[in-house]
Amino acid sequence: MPAKKNKTKPLAGKAQLKEVNRRIRLARSHWDAHRNKACRRERDRALLEYEKLSPVQKEQVPQVLRVWLKYRSEKYFGEHRTKPGG
Numbered sequence: 462m463p464a465k466k467n468k469t470k471p472l473a474g475k476a477q478l479k480e481v482n483r484r485i486r487l488a489r490s491h492w493d494a495h496r497n498k499a500c501r502r503e504r505d506r507a508l509l510e511y512e513k514l515s516p517v518q519k520e521q522v523p524q525v526l527r528v529w530l531k532y533r534s535e536k537y538f539g540e541h542r543t544k545p546g547g
Contacts (some may be wrong), residue, residue, distance in 0.1 A: 472511075477504065477510065477513070477518070478514065478518050478521055478522065479516045480509045480510060480524060480528060481507060481511050481514065482522060482523070483504055484506050484507035484510060484527065485511075485522075485526040485530050486526065487503045487507075488500050488503035488504040488507055488530075489526075489529055491503060504530065507530060508530060511530060
Protein backbone atom coordinates (compact mmCIF):
# COMPACT_ATOMS: atom_id res chain seq x y z
CA MET A 462 0.00 0.00 0.00
CA PRO A 463 1.51 3.37 -0.98
CA ALA A 464 2.25 5.87 1.74
CA LYS A 465 -0.20 8.72 2.15
CA LYS A 466 1.14 12.10 1.19
CA ASN A 467 0.08 15.04 3.27
CA LYS A 468 -1.17 17.53 0.70
CA THR A 469 -2.60 20.27 2.84
CA LYS A 470 -3.41 23.58 1.25
CA PRO A 471 -2.04 26.75 2.83
CA LEU A 472 -4.54 28.31 5.18
CA ALA A 473 -6.26 31.51 4.17
CA GLY A 474 -8.88 33.87 5.51
CA LYS A 475 -10.69 32.93 8.69
CA ALA A 476 -8.96 29.55 8.89
CA GLN A 477 -5.56 31.22 8.95
CA LEU A 478 -6.69 33.68 11.60
CA LYS A 479 -8.12 30.87 13.70
CA GLU A 480 -4.85 28.90 13.42
CA VAL A 481 -2.79 31.90 14.55
CA ASN A 482 -5.03 32.38 17.59
CA ARG A 483 -4.83 28.66 18.39
CA ARG A 484 -1.04 28.62 18.18
CA ILE A 485 -0.65 31.69 20.39
CA ARG A 486 -2.98 30.21 23.00
CA LEU A 487 -1.08 26.91 22.86
CA ALA A 488 2.23 28.73 23.34
CA ARG A 489 0.79 30.59 26.33
CA SER A 490 -0.43 27.35 27.90
CA HIS A 491 3.06 25.84 27.48
CA TRP A 492 4.48 29.01 29.06
CA ASP A 493 2.13 28.71 32.04
CA ALA A 494 3.16 25.06 32.45
CA HIS A 495 6.89 26.01 32.37
CA ARG A 496 7.55 24.01 29.19
CA ASN A 497 9.94 26.49 27.61
CA LYS A 498 11.06 24.40 24.65
CA ALA A 499 7.50 23.66 23.56
CA CYS A 500 6.53 27.29 24.19
CA ARG A 501 9.39 28.57 22.05
CA ARG A 502 8.49 26.18 19.21
CA GLU A 503 4.80 27.16 19.18
CA ARG A 504 5.61 30.85 19.56
CA ASP A 505 7.92 30.71 16.55
CA ARG A 506 5.26 28.95 14.50
CA ALA A 507 2.60 31.42 15.61
CA LEU A 508 4.87 34.35 14.76
CA LEU A 509 5.52 32.98 11.26
CA GLU A 510 1.79 32.61 10.63
CA TYR A 511 1.05 36.01 12.20
CA GLU A 512 3.49 37.73 9.84
CA LYS A 513 1.58 36.26 6.86
CA LEU A 514 -1.68 37.96 7.94
CA SER A 515 -2.86 41.14 6.31
CA PRO A 516 -3.01 44.30 8.47
CA VAL A 517 -6.81 43.96 8.69
CA GLN A 518 -6.52 40.35 9.86
CA LYS A 519 -3.85 41.28 12.41
CA GLU A 520 -6.34 43.68 13.98
CA GLN A 521 -8.78 40.77 14.37
CA VAL A 522 -6.36 38.86 16.61
CA PRO A 523 -7.40 39.63 20.21
CA GLN A 524 -5.22 42.31 21.75
CA VAL A 525 -4.25 40.10 24.69
CA LEU A 526 -2.80 37.52 22.31
CA ARG A 527 -1.03 40.14 20.18
CA VAL A 528 0.58 41.72 23.22
CA TRP A 529 1.80 38.37 24.51
CA LEU A 530 3.15 37.32 21.13
CA LYS A 531 4.91 40.54 20.19
CA TYR A 532 6.11 41.99 23.50
CA ARG A 533 5.96 39.75 26.52
CA SER A 534 7.28 36.64 24.83
CA GLU A 535 9.92 38.72 23.02
CA LYS A 536 11.39 39.56 26.42
CA TYR A 537 12.03 35.87 27.11
CA PHE A 538 12.45 34.33 23.65
CA GLY A 539 13.74 37.20 21.51
CA GLU A 540 16.87 37.20 19.38
CA HIS A 541 18.85 38.89 22.15
CA ARG A 542 18.42 35.80 24.34
CA THR A 543 20.82 32.87 24.33
CA LYS A 544 19.45 29.94 22.34
CA PRO A 545 18.78 26.71 24.26
CA GLY A 546 21.73 24.35 24.28
CA GLY A 547 24.06 27.13 23.16
